[in-house]
Amino acid sequence: MNIFKDNPFHPDLNAPLYQQIYTHLRTAILSGELKGGTKLPSTRALADELGVSRNTILNTYRQLTAEGYLESTEGSGTFVARVLPDLLLTPQNHDTPQNHIEPSQPVFSDHARSQMELSRKFVSLPITTTLRLLSPDAPALNAFPYKLWSQLVIKQARYMSEKNYGYQDAAGYRPLREAIAAHVTVSRQVHCTPEQIVIVSGSQGALDLTSRMLLNAGDSVWLEDPGYFGARGAFIGAKAHIVPVPIDREGMIVEEGIARAPKARLAYLTPSHQYPLGVTMSLARRLAILDWAKRADAYLLEDDYDSEYRFAGRPLAALQGLDDAGRVIYIGTFSKVLFPSLRIGYLILPPPLVDSFLTVRRHLDMHAPVLEQAALADFIAEGHFARHLRRMRILYAERRATLLKAVSELPMEMDSPQAGLRCIGWLPEGMDDRAVIRKSVEHGLGILPISGFCIEPLARKGVLIGYGGYKTLEIKDGVRRLKAVLQSM
Incomplete structure (x- = not known):
């Protein structure tokens, strides 16, 4: 050829x-x-x-x-x-009647x-608002205190001053930034002030803004492999050169990243709870990547999703708290800890980046909706957020135990990370995870293939199995359906 x-x-x-x-x-x-x-x-x-x-x-x-x-x-x-x-x-040329004009294809x-x-x-799934059983990372929406939340929203809508209905600070609602700074300082050992925080539309908004600000076409970006699909999309949109960096039991293999792209502009990582494999980055690797970033004049984009839900010991401190050179940009989100449609996340920026990020932000979506920000600020400041987290840790630990007991008879080797809302089922040798997913859709399951998160193929095939959004009977029903899928392969 x-x-x-x-x-x-x-x-x-x-x-x-x-x-x-x-x-x-x-x-x-x-x-x-x-x-x-x-x-x-x-x-x-x-x-x-x-x-x-x-x-x-x-x-x-x-x-x-x-x-x-x-x-x-x-x-x-x-x-x-x-x-x-x-x-x-590219459409092929076809002979058409002289007077017949074919509708033009959209040009994107x-x-x-x-x-x-x-x-x-990813294997194509029909678009639906119905949650399929065992979907990874689905939160327990039925356990959220909606009545309390609606009261906070109504209170803010009623008592907001007239000035709150005009355009607001691009950084976000000041009381919310103060509440977030207080929370992450205690719970994640993050070092920041409210002035370093920028409220965005979820973690994807944070990725998009950071990519716009720091990446030129052709810049190299380290990306965990397997890794978060949304991050890959943001970097491809910026026309970056994506450098897949493999993962082992200690997280991202920093030495491999240096070997592949020593002068990368940015590295995206999930050190507290790697997505999707769930491993925690070792202290030695954290120090190594901080040292590399300092020497290479690169930035580390730390996505700290799901860090609040850890089932063994206290949540681990963030990488940002170890940074003494202003190389870490921290991403947090409320999608999993509260509810996904809230669409509120935040960036914690090194001080030299703040003004420039805000200047560009004003030309994009200006700022996140203020009413929801104000309600969330009250939710955190009045102690409801901390109480909700305590309740959810207990609930998720129970649901995790239910899943692990139910899958014990399946022909899979299970990995059960000590954090997050999903487990990993490694399939028997020779079984294709995408074929399993196609069959599982027919059985009403929402499990996902590990291979869909990979750039370079893994030797093993596996699936992500969620438990957070499901009651005991739903988890057991989902596992029964999964067993039928595996037996049919």
């Missing part, structure tokens, strides 16, 4: 070689020249053919895999993705195309 006719690449062009090769391959895939399922040459073979280093081809394949254009299978090689959205493919930006292609990495 001759993918590259006449070797059109040249080291003297402005674009790096890997980017030239990336663009050529991506164009060939989108035009249909490279069909879905086509096996590509090995990195070594293609490097020899083009006269470039193997690392150049590795970087190209990794980027295309991260964006969903390629699929890599352990032991089999790298293939063009079999299913691409129709709107990404490269940014939009990359996001839509990335979504294909």
Whole structure:
């Protein structure tokens, strides 16, 4: 197969070689020249053919895999993705009647195309507001004190002054920032003042704003692999060069990140509770990545999701609390601890970044809705938040125990992280996690494939199984359905 006719690449062009090769391959895939399922040459073979280093081809394949254009299978090689959205493919010319005008296809930006292609990495699920059984990370919405919350919202709506209905500070509602600063200082050992906090629309809003502020096209970003899908989407949208960094029992393997991209601009990590594998980053690794960030003049984007729910000992201190050089940007969110539709998260920025972030924020969504911010500030300041967390830790520990007991007879090896709202079921050798997911959808289950979070393939296949949002009978029913799925494979 001759993918590259006449070797059109040249080291003297402005674009790096890997980017030239990336663009050529991506164009060939989108035009249909490279069909879905086509096996590509090995990195070594293609490097020899083009006269470039193997690392150049590795970087190209990794980027295309991260964006969903390629699929890599352990032991089999790298293939063009079999299913691409129709709107990404170049339409073929067809003869049409002279007076018949075909409706034009929407033309989307490269940014939009990359996001839509990335979504294909997960097995397609029908859009529904009904929660499927065993969906990972679903909170116990039926245990939230809605009556109390509605009272706080009504109180704020009634007594807010006229000035609160105009445009507000881009950093967010001041009393909420004060309440968050007090909370994270005690619970997460974060060092901050209210002036360092920016209220955003959930963790995804934090990722989007940070990507806009810190990344130029082609900048390298370390990303945990497997890792959070939303972070990958934000970085692809910024046209960053994503560098997958593998995970082991101590978290992100910092030495591997340095070997792959020593001058990366940014590293995204979930050190307290890695997503999705649930491991905790060791102190040695935390110190190592802080040292690297200081020497490389890079930033660490610490996503501290779900840190409040830990079932053995106290929640671990945040990486930000160890930072003495202003290299850590901290992300927090209330989606899991309260309810997802609240859409309130926050950034804690090193002081030199604050003013610039706020200047750009004013040109985006200005600020989050003030009424909900004000109600949340009261919810925290009056002690309701702390009481809710205590109740939920007990409830989630009970539901976790129910799940682990129920799955004990399934043909899976279970990993049960000491934090978060999900467990991992490792499948028997030879069983494909995506095939399991397709079958599980038919049984009303919401489990997710580990492979959907991977850029480079894992040797083992597994699924994420949630328990937080389900009562005892629902968990047992879900496990019965999962057993039927596994027995049918």
